[in-house]
Amino acid sequence: MFDYKGYGHFLIEGAQMTIIVAVLAMALTIAMGLIGALGKLSRFRWARRLADLYTTIIRGVPELVLLLLIYYGGTVLLQHAAKLFGREEPIDINAFVAGVLVIGFIYGAYATETFRGAFQAVPKGQIEAAMACGMNRRQIFWRIRLPQVWRFAIPGLGNVWLVLLKATSLMSVIGVEELTRKADLAKAPTREPFTFFISAAFIYLVFTAISDYGRHWAEKRANVGVRRA
Amino acid sequence: MEPAGLMETETPDLWQRINAVFDLQLIWNSLPALFDGLLLTIELVAISLIIGLIIAVPLAIMRASGKPWLSGPIYAYTYFFRGTPLLVQIFLIYYGLGQFQWIKHTVLWAFFREGYWCCLLAFVLNTAAYVTEIFRGAIQAVPHGEVEAAKACGMSWALRYRRIILPRALQLVLPAYSNEVIFMLQASSLASVVTLMDLTGVARVIIARSFAPYEIFITIALIYLALTYLIAWGFRAFEWQLTHHLRDRPIVSTGRRDEPKPEIPTPTPI
Numbered sequence: 001m002f003d004y005k006g007y008g009h010f011l012i013e014g015a016q017m018t019i020i021v022a023v024l025a026m027a028l029t030i031a032m033g034l035i036g037a038l039g040k041l042s043r044f045r046w047a048r049r050l051a052d053l054y055t056t057i058i059r060g061v062p063e064l065v066l067l068l069l070i071y072y073g074g075t076v077l078l079q080h081a082a083k084l085f086g087r088e089e090p091i092d093i094n095a096f097v098a099g100v101l102v103i104g105f106i107y108g109a110y111a112t113e114t115f116r117g118a119f120q121a122v123p124k125g126q127i128e129a130a131m132a133c134g135m136n137r138r139q140i141f142w143r144i145r146l147p148q149v150w151r152f153a154i155p156g157l158g159n160v161w162l163v164l165l166k167a168t169s170l171m172s173v174i175g176v177e178e179l180t181r182k183a184d185l186a187k188a189p190t191r192e193p194f195t196f197f198i199s200a201a202f203i204y205l206v207f208t209a210i211s212d213y214g215r216h217w218a219e220k221r222a223n224v225g226v227r228r229a
Numbered sequence: 230m231e232p233a234g235l236m237e238t239e240t241p242d243l244w245q246r247i248n249a250v251f252d253l254q255l256i257w258n259s260l261p262a263l264f265d266g267l268l269l270t271i272e273l274v275a276i277s278l279i280i281g282l283i284i285a286v287p288l289a290i291m292r293a294s295g296k297p298w299l300s301g302p303i304y305a306y307t308y309f310f311r312g313t314p315l316l317v318q319i320f321l322i323y324y325g326l327g328q329f330q331w332i333k334h335t336v337l338w339a340f341f342r343e344g345y346w347c348c349l350l351a352f353v354l355n356t357a358a359y360v361t362e363i364f365r366g367a368i369q370a371v372p373h374g375e376v377e378a379a380k381a382c383g384m385s386w387a388l389r390y391r392r393i394i395l396p397r398a399l400q401l402v403l404p405a406y407s408n409e410v411i412f413m414l415q416a417s418s419l420a421s422v423v424t425l426m427d428l429t430g431v432a433r434v435i436i437a438r439s440f441a442p443y444e445i446f447i448t449i450a451l452i453y454l455a456l457t458y459l460i461a462w463g464f465r466a467f468e469w470q471l472t473h474h475l476r477d478r479p480i481v482s483t484g485r486r487d488e489p490k491p492e493i494p495t496p497t498p499i
Contacts, residue, residue: 060454062415064422065429065446072436073443080250169314173422180317187324194325201313201321208312 004195007186011196014182015203021096021178022168025103026161032108033157037115051112058109064170066106071098071174099171107164114156119145121152151222158215165207179203252444259435259445266431267452273417273427277352278410284357289364290390303361310358315416318355323347323423344423356413363405367398400471407464411457418453428452 004011039051058066071093078091122145130140172181183200187193248254292300292307310318326332326341340346371394379393421430432449436442 057450057454060457061450062418062429062453064418065432065450065453068429068433069443069446069450073446076440076442166312166314169316170419172316180314180320183317184320184324192328194321194328197317197321197325201309201317204313204317205309 003192004186004199005190005192007190007196010182010186011179011199011203014177014179014200015207017177017182018165018168018179018203018207021100021103021171021176022161022165024100025107025168026164028100028104029107029111029160029164030157032105033111033115033160036108036112037119040112040116041119055109055112058106063103063106063167064173067099067102067170067174070102071095074098095171095174095176099168099174099176103164103167103171107160107167110160110163111157114153114160115149117156118149118152122148151226154215154218154222158211158218161215162208162211165211166204169204252439252441255435255439255441256444256448259448262431262435263428263445263449263452266426266428266449269425270414270417270420270427270429273349273352273420273425274410274413277349277356277417278413280353281356281360284353285360285364286395288357288361289368292361292365293368307358307361310355311362315351315355316419316422319348319351319419319423322351344420344425348420348423348425352413352417355416356409359409359412360406363402363409364398366405367401368394370401371397400468403464403468403471407461410460410464414456414460415453 036051036054039047039054042048042051075091075093078093082088082091126144126148127140130144135143168178169180171178172184175181177185179200183196186196190196244253288303288306292303294300322341323344326347332338332341375393375397376389379389384392417427418429420427421433424430426434428449432445436445439445
């Protein structure tokens with residue numbers, strides 16, 4: 001049954017691409033999550049409103065719809081914009097860029113909640129102690145809060161990563177050649193769709209299992225030096 | 230429609246100007262078709278959730294049994310369906326089963342030939358896997374003392390589950406289960422990938438004809454958004470009902486002002 005008929009390298013290339021898009025999207029997710037959390041905890045009402053709007057909308061709309069909206073809607077919008085500047089040639093948004101941006105943007109909303117919780121989990125006494133030492137707000141952020149946020153955020157971020165990794169399969173719909181798309185491409189010439197999709201599924205499972213292991217390791221690593229009751 | 234072309238003949242009124250940028254007329258005309266799509270979305274989600282729940286409860290009981298030969302295979306099942314993308318699962322059933330010639334000769338092929346049944350099967354298996362784990366967690370979280378008390382009262386295994394463990398687990402499971410319902414609603418948009426005419430599928434067809442992607446996608450995004458928060462709010466209200474006996478009794482003017490007032494639950498982001 002597992003005869004790849006010379007198309008086995010499709011799975012390897014696809015797996016590599018999946019890792020690349022997932023890692024890039026995760027980087028954006030963390031950046032958006034930090035920005036979103038700072039917005040939610042901001043002194044300014046407009047920042048809190050904006051962050052609330054961000055998480056509310058993103059979490060209420062399917063990933064696929066957002067992906068298609070940005071990819072196709074964005075293309076049309078850019079063409080309208082180009083027309084205003086007198087340029088008529090068709091514009092194509094790069095699927096890879098659009099995919100990474102959308103997935104990162106979406107999971108940034110979930111990471112926002114994780115980071116918000118993590119920022120709030122930093123003990124108040126430490127902030128007060130830092131103030132008593134004469135640190136200003138910026139110093140407190142960089143020296144006290146940010147270094148500890150990771151510790152509280154790692155379990156949540158681990159979950160986000162696991163979901164994000166699977167969500168990268170949606171990019172196949174707009175033509176990014178990641179694992180799901182590659183399996184889809186191989187199914188016609190080999191006439192063995194089951195073989196390729198079950199193989200892809202097991203590759204995702206391996207990634208999940210490794211991530212699970214990595215999360216345990218990161219949690220342990222982040223909590224070095226923390227006393228346990 | 231070209232705004233410049235309109236200018237030559239007559240001055241466009243406000244309605245035409247808006248429609249040139251954001252085609253409200255098209256949205257209005259598409260609403261009936263989108264409504265049909267919405268019905269299919271709701272149908273898919275409702276059927277898969279109901280069947281998924283029926284499958285998941287016995288599986289969760291077996292998973293929580295603590296017997297490796299019973300919980301092991303079920304863990305393998307839930308691990309596979311929770312660890313792989315739903316889209317791959319749909320493809321695996323929709324395209325994959327056709328690889329086996331013998332299936333094509335059985336009566337099953339009448340089902341697996343159609344995207345509808347393939348999607349439904351993938352959704353059911355997927356949601357059952359998630360719900361099994363949610364319920365297992367809840368069953369194991371039922372306070373030990375309650376189970377012991379039930380044993381001390383001489384309740385049999387079945388009676389314990391029926392009277393004590395499952396009702397308690399149901400209550401514990403609600404927040405996580407509401408997330409699962411919302412997840413299913415959003416995941417159902419994947420049905421459009423195998424050409425089903427659900428809300429997203431209808432939208433994609435309209436867009437292919439009209440080439441007005443952002444108008445239509447924003448419209449269905451708003452519909453999904455409304456449904457999501459409706460579900461979240463509904464579960465909140467249900468949970469509020471279920472936990473009635475656990476709340477503080479309403480205060481009948483004791484003169485104390487620092488007692489917390491019972492709050493009406495408000496929908497919060499999930």
